[in-house]
Amino acid sequence: MLTLAATQSARAQPPLVAPEELVFRAPEPSPLTNYVLAVLEEAYAELGIPLKYVEMPRSRSLVEANNGRIAGELGRLHGLEEKYTNLRRVEFPLFAFQLVLIADRRECGVCSLDDIENLAYIRGMQGIENLLKKHDYQRPTVQAVDLEQLYLLFENKRVKAIILNNFEAQQLGLTENRHLIEVPFNSDIAYHYLHKNYADLIPQLEAILNRMHEEGRTVELMREHDASSLPGPHFKAPPEFGEVSATAGYWRRYTNLNGSGAYWEIIKRIFGPVSDELELNANTYQRAILGLSEQRFDILVGSYAGHQPSNAIVSEVHFDYDRPLYAFTLDDEAMERLKAGILKRPVCHVAGYGYHEFLPKGLSYYHANNSLDCFAMLDKGTRIGAVVNYRENMPDWMDYPYKQLPLHGSLPIHMAFQDTPRGRDMKAWFDLRMRKMVASGEIAEIYNAVELERSKFLFSLPPEVRAEVQPDP
Template identity: 85%
Template sequence: MKQLHSLTGIVTLGLLLTLSVTFAPVRPALAQPPLDTPEQLVFRAPEPSPLVNYVTAVLEEAYAELGIPLKYVEMPRQRSLVEANHGRIAGELGRLPGLEQTFSNLRRVDFPLFAFQLVLIADRRECGVCSLDDIENLAYIRGMQGIERLLEQQDYQRPVVQAVDLEQLFLLFDNKRVKAIILNNFEAQELGLRENRHLIEVPFQSDIAYHYLHKNYADLIPKLEVILHRMHDEGRVVELMREHHAASFIRRTFSQPPQFGQVSATAGYWRRYTNLNGTGAYWEIVKRIFGPVSDSLELNANTYQRAILGLTEQRFDILVGSYAGHQPSNAIVSEVHFDYDRPLYAFTLDDEAMAHVKAGTLARPVCHVAGYGYHEFLPKGLSYYHANNSLDCFAMLDKGTRIGAVVNYRENMPDWMDYPYKQWLLHGSLPIHMAFQDTPRGRRLKEWFDVRMRELVASGEIAEIYNTTELERSKFLLSIPPEVRDALQPNP
């Protein structure tokens, strides 16, 4: 497990920030009369994270101009609010706006220091698109006011566990004690949760947080605001973001349907799903999502290799079908999947060849269809041959001279063999996504797809496109309304 990190819930104005600072615990300062220039200010020490370096760098630099060093004391997140309100620590590094309504002794520094988004993390194999209505139970870190407000607004009545810290939250989820967790988007990245393709990130509201000081130090606030705004205007804030590897994360919302003009999509040819004449289940999803918000919709089915090249060269807006992490380097993938693929296998003629595949010592190349990158699922040391279609791979394997193994799906096995191939399961099934150009337009198209794909599933409209078998395979059967599910007819 990666080193765990957290803060009180904040990302700078749409940017994910990363940091790591080691803080020496000190005794909390007792409340005392205000000084013209305090000797030091004491705050709760946030757990080390990439974000903390950015946060503390900005504040320490601003306070340094006032001649005030900062110190940090270890204490729980919820307790720090009480300590700050009583003046036993100087305030809060970053909290949600409106904090002063509950903790009346705290004063807000009017500089939008952080922006963040709450997200729910769950396993899409267990809950489909994983709205709160699909989640049996969940956990979050005690003292996260934004999450508590969200659950109250959503009237979530199912079991909830409050974790002490981010590490405990992770263990609750990793050990399957809870079905989902809610946290900040940058904390999800810190935990490495985005690297698991089966996990889905469901976004909720974005918010901005501010620095707070106890009223004893209210005289510092105007001076501090001037310094922070000047740092922003001079580009120092952005410089610190870059220095600490900031990255954009906040998803935009749609107050009304966008308009994209002409939209083009490409895909490898899959019978029933992306037919050459523009029919098929996957094309139907593209039509329903992007047809109403485009002046014209172009659909192009070809070989998967040419489809990949078309997105890479930015000749198409959308590539239908990619594993997360397998899209071209200049592309991004949707958060919401549109299907799960079938189990993937390696095939050989005999056990000896299969043993060499597993050991990474196979002398002849492994054949797969051009455009797909299966290196991730196989040992290092193997070489590869890219064919136009799966039957070409199997034909060369049968000859036993040019290649030594094939990577493909069982459904694509030829029916001409007199004896069975040896088979090794490479992965059981993975979610497949839409890929988009990593440009402002491409990111907007992706955001619209994620919104509308959730709606297609949550409303049950997806059942007009997928049959029961496909709904089960895609995991969407778990998310469609019960009345739609009950009305489904078994496949013949």
């Protein structure tokens, strides 16, 4: 948890005349807002003051707080008092947050503001209004009344993107959709505010909050409510990662054994300048993912979001889209049993991939070294009942066509990193540099026209580069 609290530790004494209660706007429920409520309720309880919450729009609450009709604001951006002059800031940083843009990467690639046709945000979000002004965003915007309306505008495709706090995006489940990209903007700190009528409470409240921080109570409450308040790193200068190692399954043209290939080239351009030594290792995918899991490598090239090892994280920015995935059987009866989850013989796929996510429960699996082994066993008709793979990998020896079942369309594929401070810095550096490689057109030096279209990066290229590489209709 991020806390920048001062070291003041004196126990606060209750005010001479404590108010019977303090009223604030009821926040949208989320792990982070639940944490904020828990911290403030515990702090105010030491002063003998209960808290009460009333429903009202976020934008209205600022006016109500400034006019003294509610007690203040639970957690707001610093500097609020410059415009709302009756509000007083409690000098204790409650949490860090980040403004993020959510959009469908299939429609805008890396989805910078320049790529977005229109967007929505919640009325009264000063940080967002400042952001749009800073970037001189002149395209249409919609101001939603609350988080629910914001979500519906996006879900119903009334707008191409939305901007909100990162914890609100998590609350809405938007970060679980693989096609949605989260584009981070500025990080900031939220503070508690009180109307000037309650200014005499502030020194005592600060003392309590600082003591709670020093005693580890704020961290305990953060964990109890499963909240997170960790801003991403900001690179004022290129980092120095020392020795960097990357691993991948062997994909011809992309991760060749000799270190050539398009995906390796991306790794070289992003991490070569910030490493003393860069090791590239192509192997079977199973060995590659095991190498990341055992922390023998820093980077795994190629993972769906959610399929990385439990001790790893994936990049926010994808580096490509894969092809549609299929299940293959010899006949219709086996296909129906597969769809019902009652196929007796195992489903074969290349080891290391978590394809069971896309199939019914109750099936068993056989993991092979390569896809051709799976198809060879399927053709014999005795050992396995189905194969999961891509159409492009079907063998040339087929005497008759397989029965085919689409399991999913194209999905974004990501880099995976160790879930350590160093790994998180490497992830942040990759996301930053990958966005710049696409926005500048540098990616067109690595990918051909078909690959740029497949990866969705064509949307984000500079117009002059896009005109040069646009695939023929």
